[in-house]
Amino acid sequence: MKDKVLKLKSTMPQKIGKILLWTLVVFLLLRGIGTLFKQDETVTAQTLINSYVKDSEAKKTVEFQGKAFAESFCLEYLTLNGRDTEGYLKRLVGYIQKDIDMNMNMLTDVRTEAFSADGYKLMWTSDNTFTVDVRARVKYFNVEASSSELVKQNELMKDYQIKDVCLRIPVLEKDGHFQITGYPAFIPGEDKANVEIKPYSGKEASEGTKEAILSVMESFFKIYYTGNPGEISYYMLDSTKTLKGLEGRYEFVSLNDITVYQNTENRYYVIVKLSIKDSTNGVTVPQQYKIDLVRKEDKYYIDKMNV
Structure with missing residues:
Protein backbone atom coordinates (compact mmCIF):
# COMPACT_ATOMS: atom_id res chain seq x y z
CA MET A 1 0.00 0.00 0.00
CA LYS A 2 1.41 3.25 -1.10
CA ASP A 3 1.70 6.01 1.36
CA LYS A 4 -0.60 8.94 0.53
CA VAL A 5 1.35 12.08 -0.19
CA LEU A 6 -0.09 15.10 1.62
CA LYS A 7 0.15 18.39 -0.25
CA LEU A 8 0.51 21.50 1.84
CA LYS A 9 -1.96 24.21 0.90
CA SER A 10 -0.41 27.55 0.07
CA THR A 11 -1.03 30.33 2.62
CA MET A 12 -0.43 33.03 0.05
CA PRO A 13 -4.15 33.77 -0.65
CA GLN A 14 -4.81 34.22 3.07
CA LYS A 15 -1.85 36.57 3.38
CA ILE A 16 -2.99 38.61 0.41
CA GLY A 17 -6.53 38.72 1.82
CA LYS A 18 -5.25 39.92 5.20
CA ILE A 19 -3.14 42.58 3.54
CA LEU A 20 -6.10 43.82 1.53
CA LEU A 21 -8.32 43.74 4.60
CA TRP A 22 -5.89 45.74 6.73
CA THR A 23 -5.29 48.14 3.86
CA LEU A 24 -9.03 48.74 3.68
CA VAL A 25 -9.26 49.19 7.46
CA VAL A 26 -6.38 51.68 7.49
CA PHE A 27 -7.91 53.57 4.54
CA LEU A 28 -11.27 53.82 6.27
CA LEU A 29 -9.64 54.93 9.52
CA LEU A 30 -7.61 57.61 7.77
CA ARG A 31 -10.65 58.78 5.86
CA GLY A 32 -12.69 58.96 9.05
CA ILE A 33 -9.99 60.94 10.83
CA GLY A 34 -9.75 63.27 7.83
CA THR A 35 -13.42 64.11 8.01
CA LEU A 36 -12.93 65.25 11.59
CA PHE A 37 -10.56 67.95 10.38
CA LYS A 38 -12.24 68.72 7.06
CA GLN A 39 -15.05 71.24 7.40
CA ASP A 40 -18.43 70.33 5.96
CA GLU A 41 -18.87 72.09 2.59
CA THR A 42 -22.46 73.01 3.49
CA VAL A 43 -21.31 74.66 6.71
CA THR A 44 -18.57 76.52 4.83
CA ALA A 45 -21.03 77.84 2.24
CA GLN A 46 -23.48 78.97 4.93
CA THR A 47 -20.66 80.70 6.80
CA LEU A 48 -19.71 82.59 3.65
CA ILE A 49 -23.33 83.59 3.05
CA ASN A 50 -23.76 84.78 6.63
CA SER A 51 -20.54 86.78 6.39
CA TYR A 52 -21.65 88.39 3.12
CA VAL A 53 -25.07 89.31 4.53
CA LYS A 54 -23.46 90.78 7.65
CA PRO A 188 -24.83 120.81 -11.71
CA GLY A 189 -28.08 119.13 -10.79
CA GLU A 190 -28.95 115.89 -12.51
CA ASP A 191 -30.99 116.27 -15.66
CA LYS A 192 -34.35 114.59 -15.72
CA ALA A 193 -34.58 111.42 -17.77
CA ASN A 194 -35.19 112.03 -21.45
CA VAL A 195 -37.92 109.48 -21.99
CA GLU A 196 -40.48 109.51 -24.75
CA ILE A 197 -43.90 109.02 -23.23
CA LYS A 198 -46.01 106.66 -25.25
CA PRO A 199 -49.71 107.16 -24.61
CA TYR A 200 -51.81 104.12 -23.86
CA SER A 201 -53.48 102.90 -27.02
CA GLY A 202 -56.37 100.50 -27.19
CA LYS A 203 -59.99 100.16 -28.11
CA GLU A 204 -62.02 102.91 -26.52
CA ALA A 205 -65.26 101.92 -24.84
CA SER A 206 -68.65 103.05 -26.12
CA GLU A 207 -70.10 106.39 -25.02
CA GLY A 208 -72.73 104.62 -22.93
CA THR A 209 -70.09 102.63 -21.06
CA LYS A 210 -67.95 105.73 -20.64
CA GLU A 211 -70.83 107.69 -19.09
CA ALA A 212 -71.63 104.84 -16.70
CA ILE A 213 -67.99 104.58 -15.60
CA LEU A 214 -67.71 108.37 -15.27
CA SER A 215 -70.58 108.32 -12.79
CA VAL A 216 -68.89 105.54 -10.80
CA MET A 217 -65.57 107.41 -10.76
CA GLU A 218 -67.16 110.62 -9.50
CA SER A 219 -68.87 108.75 -6.67
CA PHE A 220 -65.70 106.85 -5.82
CA PHE A 221 -63.41 109.89 -5.63
CA LYS A 222 -65.86 111.82 -3.47
CA ILE A 223 -65.70 108.93 -1.00
CA TYR A 224 -61.95 108.41 -1.48
CA TYR A 225 -61.13 111.96 -0.37
CA THR A 226 -63.60 112.17 2.51
CA GLY A 227 -64.70 108.66 3.52
CA ASN A 228 -63.30 105.87 5.65
CA PRO A 229 -61.81 102.54 4.46
CA GLY A 230 -65.12 100.74 4.98
CA GLU A 231 -66.94 103.10 2.62
CA ILE A 232 -64.12 102.90 0.07
CA SER A 233 -64.14 99.08 0.11
CA TYR A 234 -67.63 99.15 -1.45
CA TYR A 235 -65.97 100.16 -4.74
CA MET A 236 -63.14 97.60 -4.60
CA LEU A 237 -63.13 94.27 -6.43
CA ASP A 238 -61.49 92.67 -3.39
CA SER A 239 -63.35 94.29 -0.51
CA THR A 240 -61.06 92.58 2.02
CA LYS A 241 -58.13 94.76 0.95
CA THR A 242 -58.04 97.95 2.98
CA LEU A 243 -57.56 101.15 0.98
CA LYS A 244 -57.13 104.21 3.14
CA GLY A 245 -58.39 107.48 1.69
CA LEU A 246 -57.54 111.10 2.50
CA GLU A 247 -60.27 111.43 5.16
CA GLY A 248 -61.07 115.09 4.50
CA ARG A 249 -57.49 116.36 4.27
CA TYR A 250 -58.27 117.13 0.62
CA GLU A 251 -61.67 117.65 -0.98
CA PHE A 252 -62.88 116.40 -4.34
CA VAL A 253 -63.73 119.35 -6.61
CA SER A 254 -64.46 117.98 -10.07
CA LEU A 255 -63.72 115.22 -12.54
CA ASN A 256 -62.21 117.04 -15.52
CA ASP A 257 -61.53 114.30 -18.05
CA ILE A 258 -61.91 110.55 -18.43
CA THR A 259 -60.71 108.09 -21.06
CA VAL A 260 -61.98 104.51 -21.01
CA TYR A 261 -60.39 101.61 -22.90
CA GLN A 262 -62.08 98.22 -23.10
CA ASN A 263 -59.50 95.44 -22.79
CA THR A 264 -61.85 92.47 -22.61
CA GLU A 265 -65.58 91.96 -22.34
CA ASN A 266 -65.62 92.95 -18.67
CA ARG A 267 -62.25 94.63 -18.02
CA TYR A 268 -61.46 98.31 -18.60
CA TYR A 269 -58.46 100.61 -18.32
CA VAL A 270 -59.49 104.08 -17.15
CA ILE A 271 -57.45 107.30 -17.10
CA VAL A 272 -59.03 109.93 -14.88
CA LYS A 273 -58.04 113.58 -14.48
CA LEU A 274 -59.60 115.47 -11.60
CA SER A 275 -59.19 118.48 -9.32
CA ILE A 276 -59.00 118.47 -5.54
CA LYS A 277 -58.76 121.26 -2.97
CA ASP A 278 -56.32 121.46 -0.09
CA SER A 279 -58.54 121.93 2.96
CA THR A 280 -55.74 123.78 4.77
CA ASN A 281 -54.93 126.57 2.32
CA GLY A 282 -57.72 126.27 -0.27
CA VAL A 283 -55.35 125.63 -3.19
CA THR A 284 -56.86 123.58 -6.04
CA VAL A 285 -54.52 120.83 -7.26
CA PRO A 286 -54.76 118.69 -10.44
CA GLN A 287 -54.54 114.89 -10.09
CA GLN A 288 -54.44 111.91 -12.45
CA TYR A 289 -55.12 108.23 -11.77
CA LYS A 290 -54.90 105.09 -13.89
CA ILE A 291 -57.41 102.47 -12.88
CA ASP A 292 -58.05 98.84 -13.81
CA LEU A 293 -61.81 98.42 -13.66
CA VAL A 294 -63.86 95.21 -13.71
CA ARG A 295 -67.56 94.88 -14.50
CA LYS A 296 -69.22 92.25 -12.36
CA GLU A 297 -72.97 91.67 -12.20
CA ASP A 298 -73.65 95.01 -13.93
CA LYS A 299 -71.52 96.92 -11.41
CA TYR A 300 -68.04 98.35 -11.82
CA TYR A 301 -65.31 97.58 -9.29
CA ILE A 302 -61.74 98.87 -8.94
CA ASP A 303 -59.12 96.15 -9.25
CA LYS A 304 -55.96 98.30 -9.31
CA MET A 305 -55.32 102.01 -8.89
CA ASN A 306 -52.12 103.90 -9.60
CA VAL A 307 -50.83 107.32 -10.65
Whole structure:
Protein backbone atom coordinates (compact mmCIF):
# COMPACT_ATOMS: atom_id res chain seq x y z
CA MET A 1 0.00 0.00 0.00
CA LYS A 2 1.41 3.25 -1.10
CA ASP A 3 1.70 6.01 1.36
CA LYS A 4 -0.60 8.94 0.53
CA VAL A 5 1.35 12.08 -0.19
CA LEU A 6 -0.09 15.10 1.62
CA LYS A 7 0.15 18.39 -0.25
CA LEU A 8 0.51 21.50 1.84
CA LYS A 9 -1.96 24.21 0.90
CA SER A 10 -0.41 27.55 0.07
CA THR A 11 -1.03 30.33 2.62
CA MET A 12 -0.43 33.03 0.05
CA PRO A 13 -4.15 33.77 -0.65
CA GLN A 14 -4.81 34.22 3.07
CA LYS A 15 -1.85 36.57 3.38
CA ILE A 16 -2.99 38.61 0.41
CA GLY A 17 -6.53 38.72 1.82
CA LYS A 18 -5.25 39.92 5.20
CA ILE A 19 -3.14 42.58 3.54
CA LEU A 20 -6.10 43.82 1.53
CA LEU A 21 -8.32 43.74 4.60
CA TRP A 22 -5.89 45.74 6.73
CA THR A 23 -5.29 48.14 3.86
CA LEU A 24 -9.03 48.74 3.68
CA VAL A 25 -9.26 49.19 7.46
CA VAL A 26 -6.38 51.68 7.49
CA PHE A 27 -7.91 53.57 4.54
CA LEU A 28 -11.27 53.82 6.27
CA LEU A 29 -9.64 54.93 9.52
CA LEU A 30 -7.61 57.61 7.77
CA ARG A 31 -10.65 58.78 5.86
CA GLY A 32 -12.69 58.96 9.05
CA ILE A 33 -9.99 60.94 10.83
CA GLY A 34 -9.75 63.27 7.83
CA THR A 35 -13.42 64.11 8.01
CA LEU A 36 -12.93 65.25 11.59
CA PHE A 37 -10.56 67.95 10.38
CA LYS A 38 -12.24 68.72 7.06
CA GLN A 39 -15.05 71.24 7.40
CA ASP A 40 -18.43 70.33 5.96
CA GLU A 41 -18.87 72.09 2.59
CA THR A 42 -22.46 73.01 3.49
CA VAL A 43 -21.31 74.66 6.71
CA THR A 44 -18.57 76.52 4.83
CA ALA A 45 -21.03 77.84 2.24
CA GLN A 46 -23.48 78.97 4.93
CA THR A 47 -20.66 80.70 6.80
CA LEU A 48 -19.71 82.59 3.65
CA ILE A 49 -23.33 83.59 3.05
CA ASN A 50 -23.76 84.78 6.63
CA SER A 51 -20.54 86.78 6.39
CA TYR A 52 -21.65 88.39 3.12
CA VAL A 53 -25.07 89.31 4.53
CA LYS A 54 -23.46 90.78 7.65
CA ASP A 55 -20.98 92.83 5.60
CA SER A 56 -23.73 93.99 3.25
CA GLU A 57 -25.95 95.14 6.12
CA ALA A 58 -23.01 96.91 7.77
CA LYS A 59 -22.22 98.72 4.51
CA LYS A 60 -25.85 99.80 4.10
CA THR A 61 -25.80 101.19 7.64
CA VAL A 62 -22.61 103.15 6.91
CA GLU A 63 -24.12 104.53 3.70
CA PHE A 64 -27.34 105.56 5.45
CA GLN A 65 -25.51 107.28 8.30
CA GLY A 66 -22.91 108.82 5.98
CA LYS A 67 -25.60 110.29 3.76
CA ALA A 68 -27.37 111.77 6.78
CA PHE A 69 -24.05 113.24 7.97
CA ALA A 70 -23.44 114.86 4.57
CA GLU A 71 -26.98 116.28 4.49
CA SER A 72 -26.54 117.81 7.94
CA PHE A 73 -23.20 119.33 6.95
CA CYS A 74 -24.72 120.73 3.75
CA LEU A 75 -27.39 122.61 5.73
CA GLU A 76 -24.73 124.21 7.92
CA TYR A 77 -22.32 124.90 5.05
CA LEU A 78 -24.89 126.76 2.94
CA THR A 79 -26.41 128.77 5.80
CA LEU A 80 -24.43 132.02 5.90
CA ASN A 81 -24.60 135.21 7.93
CA GLY A 82 -22.04 137.88 7.06
CA ARG A 83 -22.38 139.37 10.53
CA ASP A 84 -21.43 136.12 12.28
CA THR A 85 -18.56 134.45 10.43
CA GLU A 86 -17.10 133.20 13.70
CA GLY A 87 -20.31 131.39 14.55
CA TYR A 88 -20.37 129.91 11.04
CA LEU A 89 -16.87 128.44 11.41
CA LYS A 90 -17.70 127.04 14.85
CA ARG A 91 -20.71 125.22 13.37
CA LEU A 92 -18.49 123.53 10.79
CA VAL A 93 -15.77 122.40 13.22
CA GLY A 94 -17.73 119.30 14.17
CA TYR A 95 -17.81 118.14 10.55
CA ILE A 96 -14.48 118.88 8.86
CA GLN A 97 -10.93 117.67 9.37
CA LYS A 98 -8.55 120.13 11.01
CA ASP A 99 -6.43 121.14 8.02
CA ILE A 100 -9.35 122.50 5.95
CA ASP A 101 -9.73 126.28 6.03
CA MET A 102 -13.41 127.16 5.60
CA ASN A 103 -12.97 130.94 5.82
CA MET A 104 -15.08 132.66 3.18
CA ASN A 105 -14.77 136.16 1.80
CA MET A 106 -18.32 137.40 2.33
CA LEU A 107 -19.91 140.81 2.70
CA THR A 108 -21.45 141.82 6.00
CA ASP A 109 -24.98 141.80 4.63
CA VAL A 110 -24.82 138.33 3.08
CA ARG A 111 -27.56 136.10 4.42
CA THR A 112 -28.58 132.65 3.20
CA GLU A 113 -30.54 129.85 4.82
CA ALA A 114 -30.49 126.24 3.64
CA PHE A 115 -33.77 124.72 4.78
CA SER A 116 -33.74 121.26 3.18
CA ALA A 117 -31.10 118.80 1.96
CA ASP A 118 -31.43 115.48 0.20
CA GLY A 119 -28.53 113.12 -0.49
CA TYR A 120 -29.37 111.50 -3.82
CA LYS A 121 -26.16 109.69 -4.83
CA LEU A 122 -23.35 107.98 -2.91
CA MET A 123 -20.16 106.76 -4.63
CA TRP A 124 -17.40 104.81 -2.87
CA THR A 125 -13.87 106.01 -3.67
CA SER A 126 -11.99 103.57 -1.39
CA ASP A 127 -12.71 101.08 1.39
CA ASN A 128 -13.60 103.85 3.84
CA THR A 129 -14.13 107.01 1.78
CA PHE A 130 -17.00 108.06 -0.44
CA THR A 131 -18.67 111.11 -1.92
CA VAL A 132 -22.28 112.12 -1.39
CA ASP A 133 -24.15 114.29 -3.89
CA VAL A 134 -26.62 116.47 -1.99
CA ARG A 135 -29.33 118.73 -3.37
CA ALA A 136 -30.26 121.60 -1.05
CA ARG A 137 -32.93 124.28 -1.20
CA VAL A 138 -31.57 127.65 -0.12
CA LYS A 139 -33.17 131.00 0.66
CA TYR A 140 -31.07 133.91 -0.65
CA PHE A 141 -32.13 137.03 1.23
CA ASN A 142 -31.93 140.31 -0.67
CA VAL A 143 -30.73 143.11 1.60
CA GLU A 144 -29.26 146.40 0.40
CA ALA A 145 -26.11 147.43 2.26
CA SER A 146 -27.40 151.01 2.54
CA SER A 147 -30.67 150.01 4.21
CA SER A 148 -31.30 150.80 7.84
CA GLU A 149 -31.15 148.01 10.40
CA LEU A 150 -34.95 147.96 10.84
CA VAL A 151 -35.53 147.81 7.08
CA LYS A 152 -32.99 145.01 6.78
CA GLN A 153 -34.76 142.91 9.40
CA ASN A 154 -38.12 143.44 7.70
CA GLU A 155 -36.68 142.57 4.30
CA LEU A 156 -35.10 139.42 5.67
CA MET A 157 -38.57 138.16 6.54
CA LYS A 158 -40.10 138.65 3.10
CA ASP A 159 -37.58 139.45 0.36
CA TYR A 160 -35.70 136.35 -0.73
CA GLN A 161 -35.26 133.92 -3.60
CA ILE A 162 -35.25 130.15 -3.30
CA LYS A 163 -32.68 128.30 -5.37
CA ASP A 164 -31.48 124.72 -5.64
CA VAL A 165 -27.80 124.08 -4.90
CA CYS A 166 -26.04 120.76 -5.50
CA LEU A 167 -22.84 119.77 -3.70
CA ARG A 168 -20.51 116.78 -3.96
CA ILE A 169 -19.16 116.18 -0.46
CA PRO A 170 -16.13 113.95 0.32
CA VAL A 171 -16.63 111.84 3.45
CA LEU A 172 -14.41 109.48 5.45
CA GLU A 173 -15.80 106.78 7.75
CA LYS A 174 -13.88 105.24 10.64
CA ASP A 175 -15.40 103.04 13.35
CA GLY A 176 -18.86 104.44 12.73
CA HIS A 177 -17.73 108.07 12.84
CA PHE A 178 -17.63 110.45 9.88
CA GLN A 179 -15.58 113.43 8.75
CA ILE A 180 -15.55 115.78 5.78
CA THR A 181 -12.14 115.34 4.15
CA GLY A 182 -12.10 118.15 1.59
CA TYR A 183 -13.90 121.15 0.15
CA PRO A 184 -17.43 120.46 -1.09
CA ALA A 185 -17.68 120.91 -4.86
CA PHE A 186 -20.60 122.75 -6.43
CA ILE A 187 -21.99 120.54 -9.19
CA PRO A 188 -24.83 120.81 -11.71
CA GLY A 189 -28.08 119.13 -10.79
CA GLU A 190 -28.95 115.89 -12.51
CA ASP A 191 -30.99 116.27 -15.66
CA LYS A 192 -34.35 114.59 -15.72
CA ALA A 193 -34.58 111.42 -17.77
CA ASN A 194 -35.19 112.03 -21.45
CA VAL A 195 -37.92 109.48 -21.99
CA GLU A 196 -40.48 109.51 -24.75
CA ILE A 197 -43.90 109.02 -23.23
CA LYS A 198 -46.01 106.66 -25.25
CA PRO A 199 -49.71 107.16 -24.61
CA TYR A 200 -51.81 104.12 -23.86
CA SER A 201 -53.48 102.90 -27.02
CA GLY A 202 -56.37 100.50 -27.19
CA LYS A 203 -59.99 100.16 -28.11
CA GLU A 204 -62.02 102.91 -26.52
CA ALA A 205 -65.26 101.92 -24.84
CA SER A 206 -68.65 103.05 -26.12
CA GLU A 207 -70.10 106.39 -25.02
CA GLY A 208 -72.73 104.62 -22.93
CA THR A 209 -70.09 102.63 -21.06
CA LYS A 210 -67.95 105.73 -20.64
CA GLU A 211 -70.83 107.69 -19.09
CA ALA A 212 -71.63 104.84 -16.70
CA ILE A 213 -67.99 104.58 -15.60
CA LEU A 214 -67.71 108.37 -15.27
CA SER A 215 -70.58 108.32 -12.79
CA VAL A 216 -68.89 105.54 -10.80
CA MET A 217 -65.57 107.41 -10.76
CA GLU A 218 -67.16 110.62 -9.50
CA SER A 219 -68.87 108.75 -6.67
CA PHE A 220 -65.70 106.85 -5.82
CA PHE A 221 -63.41 109.89 -5.63
CA LYS A 222 -65.86 111.82 -3.47
CA ILE A 223 -65.70 108.93 -1.00
CA TYR A 224 -61.95 108.41 -1.48
CA TYR A 225 -61.13 111.96 -0.37
CA THR A 226 -63.60 112.17 2.51
CA GLY A 227 -64.70 108.66 3.52
CA ASN A 228 -63.30 105.87 5.65
CA PRO A 229 -61.81 102.54 4.46
CA GLY A 230 -65.12 100.74 4.98
CA GLU A 231 -66.94 103.10 2.62
CA ILE A 232 -64.12 102.90 0.07
CA SER A 233 -64.14 99.08 0.11
CA TYR A 234 -67.63 99.15 -1.45
CA TYR A 235 -65.97 100.16 -4.74
CA MET A 236 -63.14 97.60 -4.60
CA LEU A 237 -63.13 94.27 -6.43
CA ASP A 238 -61.49 92.67 -3.39
CA SER A 239 -63.35 94.29 -0.51
CA THR A 240 -61.06 92.58 2.02
CA LYS A 241 -58.13 94.76 0.95
CA THR A 242 -58.04 97.95 2.98
CA LEU A 243 -57.56 101.15 0.98
CA LYS A 244 -57.13 104.21 3.14
CA GLY A 245 -58.39 107.48 1.69
CA LEU A 246 -57.54 111.10 2.50
CA GLU A 247 -60.27 111.43 5.16
CA GLY A 248 -61.07 115.09 4.50
CA ARG A 249 -57.49 116.36 4.27
CA TYR A 250 -58.27 117.13 0.62
CA GLU A 251 -61.67 117.65 -0.98
CA PHE A 252 -62.88 116.40 -4.34
CA VAL A 253 -63.73 119.35 -6.61
CA SER A 254 -64.46 117.98 -10.07
CA LEU A 255 -63.72 115.22 -12.54
CA ASN A 256 -62.21 117.04 -15.52
CA ASP A 257 -61.53 114.30 -18.05
CA ILE A 258 -61.91 110.55 -18.43
CA THR A 259 -60.71 108.09 -21.06
CA VAL A 260 -61.98 104.51 -21.01
CA TYR A 261 -60.39 101.61 -22.90
CA GLN A 262 -62.08 98.22 -23.10
CA ASN A 263 -59.50 95.44 -22.79
CA THR A 264 -61.85 92.47 -22.61
CA GLU A 265 -65.58 91.96 -22.34
CA ASN A 266 -65.62 92.95 -18.67
CA ARG A 267 -62.25 94.63 -18.02
CA TYR A 268 -61.46 98.31 -18.60
CA TYR A 269 -58.46 100.61 -18.32
CA VAL A 270 -59.49 104.08 -17.15
CA ILE A 271 -57.45 107.30 -17.10
CA VAL A 272 -59.03 109.93 -14.88
CA LYS A 273 -58.04 113.58 -14.48
CA LEU A 274 -59.60 115.47 -11.60
CA SER A 275 -59.19 118.48 -9.32
CA ILE A 276 -59.00 118.47 -5.54
CA LYS A 277 -58.76 121.26 -2.97
CA ASP A 278 -56.32 121.46 -0.09
CA SER A 279 -58.54 121.93 2.96
CA THR A 280 -55.74 123.78 4.77
CA ASN A 281 -54.93 126.57 2.32
CA GLY A 282 -57.72 126.27 -0.27
CA VAL A 283 -55.35 125.63 -3.19
CA THR A 284 -56.86 123.58 -6.04
CA VAL A 285 -54.52 120.83 -7.26
CA PRO A 286 -54.76 118.69 -10.44
CA GLN A 287 -54.54 114.89 -10.09
CA GLN A 288 -54.44 111.91 -12.45
CA TYR A 289 -55.12 108.23 -11.77
CA LYS A 290 -54.90 105.09 -13.89
CA ILE A 291 -57.41 102.47 -12.88
CA ASP A 292 -58.05 98.84 -13.81
CA LEU A 293 -61.81 98.42 -13.66
CA VAL A 294 -63.86 95.21 -13.71
CA ARG A 295 -67.56 94.88 -14.50
CA LYS A 296 -69.22 92.25 -12.36
CA GLU A 297 -72.97 91.67 -12.20
CA ASP A 298 -73.65 95.01 -13.93
CA LYS A 299 -71.52 96.92 -11.41
CA TYR A 300 -68.04 98.35 -11.82
CA TYR A 301 -65.31 97.58 -9.29
CA ILE A 302 -61.74 98.87 -8.94
CA ASP A 303 -59.12 96.15 -9.25
CA LYS A 304 -55.96 98.30 -9.31
CA MET A 305 -55.32 102.01 -8.89
CA ASN A 306 -52.12 103.90 -9.60
CA VAL A 307 -50.83 107.32 -10.65
